[in-house]
Amino acid sequence: MAEELSGTLERTSFTHLGVTHTGKVRDSYVSGGVRTIVSSDRQSAFDRVLGTIPFKGQALNAIANFWFDATADIVPNHLLEVPDPNVIRARECELVTLEFVVRAYITGVTKTSLWFNYESGEREVAGNRLPEGLRKNQRLQQPILTPTTKLEEHDRNISRADAIGEGLITASLFDRVADLSFALFARGTEVASERGLILVDTKYEFGVLGGDVFLIDEVHTPDSSRYWYADTYESLFEDGKDQRALDKEPLREWFVERGFRGDGTPPALPDDVRVATAARYIALAEEITQRPFEATPDTAVDRVNSLLAG
Ligand SMILES: Nc1ncnc2c1ncn2[C@@H]1O[C@H](COP(=O)(O)OP(=O)(O)O)[C@@H](O)[C@H]1O
Ligand SMILES: [Mg+2]
Structure with a gap:
C-alpha cells in the first residue's frame, strides 16, 4: 500500500493509440472503432478531480467488468477485452x-x-x-x-x-x-x-x-x-x-465536513483518507466479484506504461 500511495496512475498520454479524451477518471484513446479506456487512480467527487487513491483504477475496472458480464443477457455492452487490470478495449459507440x-x-x-x-x-x-x-x-x-x-x-x-x-x-x-x-x-x-x-x-x-x-x-x-x-x-x-x-x-462527507461541495479550492486528501478509501474500493471489488483482489508486483503506473507506451 505504501508503495502504491506514490505509484498511483494519475494521468496517461498515449496519443499514438488514437484520438484522446481525458475524462475525470478515465483516459480514452479512440481509433478504428475501438476505444482503449485506461481507468486511472484519479478520484472524482462533486464533478471534480480531488486526488488519487491507490488501486482505485484496478478495483473500478474489476467491478465494472464483472457487471458487464452479469448483465450481458439484458443488453449488449461495449466490452471487448481486458488487456490489463486497469485497461479495457471497448466498442466505440455514438x-x-x-x-x-x-x-x-x-x-x-x-x-x-x-x-x-x-x-x-x-x-x-x-x-x-x-x-x-x-x-x-x-x-x-x-x-x-x-x-x-x-x-x-x-x-x-x-x-x-x-x-x-x-x-x-x-x-x-x-x-x-x-x-x-x-x-x-x-x-x-x-x-x-x-x-x-x-x-x-x-x-x-x-x-x-x-x-x-x-x-x-x-x-x-x-x-x-x-x-x-x-x-x-x-x-x-x-x-x-x-x-x-x-x-x-464517506469521502464526499469528508469534503462536506470541511466546507467543500464542489466549488472553490478543495482541501488536500491526507494519506490516511486515501488509504481508507482504497480499502473500501478493494472490499467492494472482492465482495462483488467474489474473488480476492490481487495486487500485481508492479505498480499500476509501471504496468500500464509498459503495456501501452508507443
Ligand atoms: N463505448 C463508448 N463509446 C463512446 N464513449 C464512451 C464509451 N464508453 C465510455 N465512454 C465515454 O468515455 C468517458 C469515460 O471517462 P470518464 O472519466 O468517466 O469521463 P467523464 O469525466 O466524462 O465522466 C465518458 O465521457 C463516457 O461517456
Ligand atoms: Mg464518468
Missing part, C-alpha cells in the same frame, strides 16, 4: 447524451442527489413527484429514474419531457433505455443482495452502434453507484445514523 440514474433510496449530499434537493424543499425531481415526510436514506416506494444531462459543465436533473423537448433524445430511444435501466437495476439489486449489499442508486450510460443500443462506460461501480451493507440498514435508518457505505459517500 453517445446517448443523457445519464440514466436509477434510485431506490433518497440520499446523497451532491447537488443533483435526491436528499440534497428534497432537504432544500424540492418535491419534483427530473419529473418524479416525491411525497412529503421522507427521511434521509428512506427506501422509495419503487425505484425511480432521474436522468441528468451529459456534456454540460455540471450535471443537471432533467425530466423525460424536457429531454425530448430539448432535442437531446427521441421518445422511443428514451423509453427503450429507460426500460433497460430498470431491468439492469433489478439485476444489480438482486446480485448485490446475494452479497449482503444494497444497490442504493446508480447511473448508466448508453451508446448506439449499427442501430443497436449498447451499455457503455461503467456499470454499478462505486463511482457510478452507492452501495450500503444490508444487515445494518434498518437499525441505522431507525436511529437516524449514516449508513455503512462501500462507496465514495
Whole structure:
C-alpha cells in the first residue's frame, strides 16, 4: 500500500493509440472503432478531480467488468477485452447524451442527489413527484429514474419531457433505455443482495452502434453507484445514523465536513483518507466479484506504461 500511495496512475498520454479524451477518471484513446479506456487512480467527487487513491483504477475496472458480464443477457455492452487490470478495449459507440440514474433510496449530499434537493424543499425531481415526510436514506416506494444531462459543465436533473423537448433524445430511444435501466437495476439489486449489499442508486450510460443500443462506460461501480451493507440498514435508518457505505459517500462527507461541495479550492486528501478509501474500493471489488483482489508486483503506473507506451 505504501508503495502504491506514490505509484498511483494519475494521468496517461498515449496519443499514438488514437484520438484522446481525458475524462475525470478515465483516459480514452479512440481509433478504428475501438476505444482503449485506461481507468486511472484519479478520484472524482462533486464533478471534480480531488486526488488519487491507490488501486482505485484496478478495483473500478474489476467491478465494472464483472457487471458487464452479469448483465450481458439484458443488453449488449461495449466490452471487448481486458488487456490489463486497469485497461479495457471497448466498442466505440455514438453517445446517448443523457445519464440514466436509477434510485431506490433518497440520499446523497451532491447537488443533483435526491436528499440534497428534497432537504432544500424540492418535491419534483427530473419529473418524479416525491411525497412529503421522507427521511434521509428512506427506501422509495419503487425505484425511480432521474436522468441528468451529459456534456454540460455540471450535471443537471432533467425530466423525460424536457429531454425530448430539448432535442437531446427521441421518445422511443428514451423509453427503450429507460426500460433497460430498470431491468439492469433489478439485476444489480438482486446480485448485490446475494452479497449482503444494497444497490442504493446508480447511473448508466448508453451508446448506439449499427442501430443497436449498447451499455457503455461503467456499470454499478462505486463511482457510478452507492452501495450500503444490508444487515445494518434498518437499525441505522431507525436511529437516524449514516449508513455503512462501500462507496465514495464517506469521502464526499469528508469534503462536506470541511466546507467543500464542489466549488472553490478543495482541501488536500491526507494519506490516511486515501488509504481508507482504497480499502473500501478493494472490499467492494472482492465482495462483488467474489474473488480476492490481487495486487500485481508492479505498480499500476509501471504496468500500464509498459503495456501501452508507443
Ligand atoms: N463505448 C463508448 N463509446 C463512446 N464513449 C464512451 C464509451 N464508453 C465510455 N465512454 C465515454 O468515455 C468517458 C469515460 O471517462 P470518464 O472519466 O468517466 O469521463 P467523464 O469525466 O466524462 O465522466 C465518458 O465521457 C463516457 O461517456
Ligand atoms: Mg464518468
